[in-house]
Amino acid sequence: xxxxxxxxxxxxxxxxxxxxxxxxxxxxxxxxxxxxxxxxxxxxxxxxxxxxxxxxxxxxxxxxxxxxxxxxxxxxxxxxxxxxxxxxxxxxxxxxxxxxxxxxxxxxxxxxxxxxxxxxxxxxxxxxxxxxxxxxxxxxxxxxxxxxxxxxxxxxxxxxxxxxxxxxxxxxxxxxxxxxxxxxxxxxxxxxxxxxxxxxxxxxxxxxxxxxxxxxxxxxxxxxxxxxxxxxxx
Ligand code: DX5
Ligand code: ZN
Numbered sequence: 001x002x003x004x005x006x007x008x009x010x011x012x013x014x015x016x017x018x019x020x021x022x023x024x025x026x027x028x029x030x031x032x033x034x035x036x037x038x039x040x041x042x043x044x045x046x047x048x049x050x051x052x053x054x055x056x057x058x059x060x061x062x063x064x065x066x067x068x069x070x071x072x073x074x075x076x077x078x079x080x081x082x083x084x085x086x087x088x089x090x091x092x093x094x095x096x097x098x099x100x101x102x103x104x105x106x107x108x109x110x111x112x113x114x115x116x117x118x119x120x121x122x123x124x125x126x127x128x129x130x131x132x133x134x135x136x137x138x139x140x141x142x143x144x145x146x147x148x149x150x151x152x153x154x155x156x157x158x159x160x161x162x163x164x165x166x167x168x169x170x171x172x173x174x175x176x177x178x179x180x181x182x183x184x185x186x187x188x189x190x191x192x193x194x195x196x197x198x199x200x201x202x203x204x205x206x207x208x209x210x211x212x213x214x215x216x217x218x219x220x221x222x223x224x225x226x227x228x229x230x231x232x233x234x
Pocket of ligand 1: 013068146150176196200
């Protein structure tokens with residue numbers, strides 16, 4: 001079963017010196033999640049935000065957060081992120097960054113947060129299969145992580161289908177990277193229900209995040225209705 005569509009707005013492409021205004025805009029569009037890309041300059045070649053940004057964001061919005069850790073040694077930082085987040089927020093870490101994912105999952109759960117596991121485009125689904133009963137979300141990267149504005153990699157679509165068919169119904173299947181109004185129907189047809197997007201929300205020609213979110217949601221919901229899931233083909 002595919003759950004309700006949730007749009008997760010990545011503030012990586014928002015204007016960093018007007019973050020509060022940007023967040024107010026996406027709230028006006030009933031955004032489901034605010035996606036926060038945490039990068040460490042080791043696991044990915046870019047450095048972005050840490051717990052103090054999360055703390056600031058929590059002070060100005062009640063929208064649940066989708067904290068995407070693209071960092072080595074996630075177990076060292078769960079505590080710091082947990083301190084500034086709450087029970088409806090997700091902490092997602094990458095399977096490539098730890099030898100003991102069960103331990104990181106328990107750590108996040110022990111703090112009362114939701115837990116996501118993410119995998120890079122080249123990482124096979126087998127790497128997370130034994131964890132599907134333990135997590136709330138699986139985040140399939142559809143670009144190599146590091147930057148917004150990259151091109152969607154359609155070769156990850158079969159992985160989405162495979163994970164959707166293997167995971168319990170209540171687990172969200174998310175996709176992140178290069179999603180826009182032209183291609184959003186593809187991951188949805190393959191079974192994704194959480195769609196993370198940065199440029200397609202904050203860097204559009206008409207500079208209208210509200211309209212962008214509305215259109216992304218409409219296209220995703222239409223794709224579910226068409227019921228053309230490709231799951232049986234994988
Ligand atoms: C990539 C990040 C993504 C990124 C998406 O490393 O994890 O969340 O912000 O940006 P777009 O939607 O522009 O590809
Ligand atoms: Zn992300």
